[in-house]
Amino acid sequence: MPGQSWMKVRFSDRAHARVLDVDTSQAEALPGVIGVLTSRDVPVNEYGLVMKDQPVLCGPGGDKRGTDVVRCYMDMIAIVVAETEAIAEKAVGLIDVIYEDLPGVFDMEAAMADGAPQLHPDTPNNILCHYRIRKGDMDVAWAKADVVVEDVYETTWQEHAFLQPEAGLSYIDDEGRVTVVVAGQWTHEDQEQIYHALNLPQEQVRVIYPAIGGAFGGREDMSVQVVLALAAHTFKRPVKVQWSRSESILHHHKRHPIKVYAKWGATKEGTVVAVESRVIGDAGAYNYTTTKVMGNANMMASGPYIVENIHIDTYGVYTNNIPCGAFRGFGAPQALLAAEGQMNKLALALDMDPVELRQKNAFREGSITSVGTPLPKGVSMPEVIEACARESYWQQQNGQWRRDALEQPANPAKRRGIGFAAGYKNVGYSFGFPEHSHALIELYGKAKIEEVVLHAAGADVGQGAHTVMMQMAADAVGVPFEKVRIIASDTAYTGSSGSASASRLTFMSGNAIRGAAELALERWKAEERPAIGDYTYRPPKTTPYDPMTGRSEPNFAYGYTAQAVEVEVDIETGIVRLLNVVSANDVGRAINPQLVQGQIEGAVAQAAGYALMEYLVSEEGVIRNPYLSTYLIPTAQDMPPQVKSVILEYADPIGPWGARGMGEMPLLPLTPAIAAAIYDATGVWMNSQPFTPDKVVAKLREHGIGVI
Numbered sequence: 001m002p003g004q005s006w007m008k009v010r011f012s013d014r015a016h017a018r019v020l021d022v023d024t025s026q027a028e029a030l031p032g033v034i035g036v037l038t039s040r041d042v043p044v045n046e047y048g049l050v051m052k053d054q055p056v057l058c059g060p061g062g063d064k065r066g067t068d069v070v071r072c073y074m075d076m077i078a079i080v081v082a083e084t085e086a087i088a089e090k091a092v093g094l095i096d097v098i099y100e101d102l103p104g105v106f107d108m109e110a111a112m113a114d115g116a117p118q119l120h121p122d123t124p125n126n127i128l129c130h131y132r133i134r135k136g137d138m139d140v141a142w143a144k145a146d147v148v149v150e151d152v153y154e155t156t157w158q159e160h161a162f163l164q165p166e167a168g169l170s171y172i173d174d175e176g177r178v179t180v181v182v183a184g185q186w187t188h189e190d191q192e193q194i195y196h197a198l199n200l201p202q203e204q205v206r207v208i209y210p211a212i213g214g215a216f217g218g219r220e221d222m223s224v225q226v227v228l229a230l231a232a233h234t235f236k237r238p239v240k241v242q243w244s245r246s247e248s249i250l251h252h253h254k255r256h257p258i259k260v261y262a263k264w265g266a267t268k269e270g271t272v273v274a275v276e277s278r279v280i281g282d283a284g285a286y287n288y289t290t291t292k293v294m295g296n297a298n299m300m301a302s303g304p305y306i307v308e309n310i311h312i313d314t315y316g317v318y319t320n321n322i323p324c325g326a327f328r329g330f331g332a333p334q335a336l337l338a339a340e341g342q343m344n345k346l347a348l349a350l351d352m353d354p355v356e357l358r359q360k361n362a363f364r365e366g367s368i369t370s371v372g373t374p375l376p377k378g379v380s381m382p383e384v385i386e387a388c389a390r391e392s393y394w395q396q397q398n399g400q401w402r403r404d405a406l407e408q409p410a411n412p413a414k415r416r417g418i419g420f421a422a423g424y425k426n427v428g429y430s431f432g433f434p435e436h437s438h439a440l441i442e443l444y445g446k447a448k449i450e451e452v453v454l455h456a457a458g459a460d461v462g463q464g465a466h467t468v469m470m471q472m473a474a475d476a477v478g479v480p481f482e483k484v485r486i487i488a489s490d491t492a493y494t495g496s497s498g499s500a501s502a503s504r505l506t507f508m509s510g511n512a513i514r515g516a517a518e519l520a521l522e523r524w525k526a527e528e529r530p531a532i533g534d535y536t537y538r539p540p541k542t543t544p545y546d547p548m549t550g551r552s553e554p555n556f557a558y559g560y561t562a563q564a565v566e567v568e569v570d571i572e573t574g575i576v577r578l579l580n581v582v583s584a585n586d587v588g589r590a591i592n593p594q595l596v597q598g599q600i601e602g603a604v605a606q607a608a609g610y611a612l613m614e615y616l617v618s619e620e621g622v623i624r625n626p627y628l629s630t631y632l633i634p635t636a637q638d639m640p641p642q643v644k645s646v647i648l649e650y651a652d653p654i655g656p657w658g659a660r661g662m663g664e665m666p667l668l669p670l671t672p673a674i675a676a677a678i679y680d681a682t683g684v685w686m687n688s689q690p691f692t693p694d695k696v697v698a699k700l701r702e703h704g705i706g707v708i
Helices: 023-031 085-090 138-145 187-198 223-233 246-253 290-300 332-350 355-361 381-390 463-475 505-525 593-612 670-682 693-702
Strands: 005-011 017-023 032-037 076-082 097-100 127-137 148-156 167-172 178-182 205-208 241-242 258-268 272-283 310-318 394-397 400-403 412-428 436-444 449-456 484-488 533-539 558-570 578-584 643-648
Touching: 005 085, 005 223, 005 246, 017 076, 023 085, 032 085, 032 205, 032 223, 076 223, 085 223, 085 558, 127 290, 138 258, 138 272, 148 332, 167 223, 178 187, 178 223, 187 205, 187 223, 205 355, 205 558, 223 241, 241 436, 241 484, 258 332, 258 412, 272 290, 290 310, 290 332, 290 412, 332 412, 332 558, 355 381, 355 400, 381 394, 381 412, 381 558, 381 578, 381 643, 412 670, 436 463, 449 463, 449 505, 463 484, 578 593, 578 670, 593 643, 593 670, 643 670
Parallel strands: 005 241, 178 205, 272 310, 449 484, 578 643
Antiparallel strands: 005 076, 017 097, 032 076, 127 310, 148 258, 167 178, 167 241, 258 272, 394 400, 412 558, 436 449, 436 533, 558 578
């Protein structure tokens, strides 16, 4: 833009320290520097999606308690605005920061212990959240159990690795609004956090999303939004920032590492009668969405199964590691690694086929969940499991599921195996969080509708949401797709549609669009020109966990998924090749089947990376591999030769046109399915993700496999 300046951020040099002084004099004296902003310059120095527990800028002089403390290397201390990016970068290096080091804690279980360093004054033992599920009688349950399996499962961080690193442009628009053009997942939530921190009226802040190169939950929390707005508001000129890939990996949140201690019991007939788990998640230095992610993991820890007796304790814990937040699946992939691992081990202990065991215990219509209430209508877990089995390696014989024989390679160092796993995931916000979606439709023409203008804020983050919204608007109004124009993701022209997350956008925006279309058509028939329909959809309410028992009505809709995989394990090198994936998903109604298939294949790619290669190395809060040359994500050559997308359509009773959500489901079961396939090939269980060659080799050698 004319007069555009550049911004660079000075991040923390410590994992945990009090900032005693920030000397910006040398930076400000550098020719071309427009200004430097610190904690003192932030009107309301706090932000956060669920709770405002993070300073915008850390240092002395802030208006909130604790803003002089850095709690991780991701914390921002100052921003420099200069005429060029190079000048801004040089100036950042001239800022002198004086710290008083504080003790750090980097292990989540150590952080919970008495005497551990405390990150936030109002959070004893660093326990950010603790959820309980108490259902049935565990003493009776263990007495009934003929078989008990007990194990520990661990997952680590995952980097979102979206195509576009964090970038944005902020300026004062023609109406005097602080305007931020940035990639994100919820324009109106970004707007709220910006106007709160700048202490401005809502109408003086505008947020616009352009085309976005991926998100996966990684854009649900703030990165550059608030500081960009602060800079433009302060200096009254356009300001641009663009992070490098290493800055992106170092300074945005990750998927939560979660540890699960699991003990499950079943009768000899195959009825699961007892689930006991302790689930611990590393929040990092700030909440982000940890309270919600761990709430979801708490529920998913017992899998998609009917179990009468459940005892689960789930914790989210502050540490001085990088903060963790939303990532596709939202706690379910971690919890299901344990739940599905336990199911596969129970099947083995019972000498029962894993599909047979799942069908015996799977949720059905009217099933009571772990939280003591029935599932919403439209449960299709048995049908999804059956479809996945039939489309892969299983068939029914005499009413029971049996797996086909698998041919092994001629090379004795290569062994093949098959694994199966299932899962379910909420559609929409959970546990009482207010849920809504707004749409406005304008109909133009005289005798016939010539143009449909759809106002919908929902973010298209690469999944094709805007295409689907336009399809739904066209169908609801009864015009060809070509007559629909969308105005999207601009707070100046759209009401809040909520976040592009929780597999909710098609479901929520579709119901809003259908409601707006009905109102617009009524006014068209009354000969209003233009005819305008303005509608906000609100689904059935949900309720939070009871703090002692966990009882709740947590979600208004779900999606159901199952996957079968075939792998080849090289017992000499530990390399695991994913050969085939069959992914069955109930989408309710495939509004756009090609986009559904794209979601399945994309989720499989991301899940394969999570399961087999993505390993973020963090040592005392320092990320050691912040490059895509050292943090490996799947390429085209790492994809399995075949991904079979089995698209099932069992209509959701309250979904638009019967549609459910789709974005997260195909990612959930892949890691436990691969773990089961590795066991099938080698006789060795992998309970710690990712299953990298070094870890696989170590496990094989422990069991005397592959030794020459």
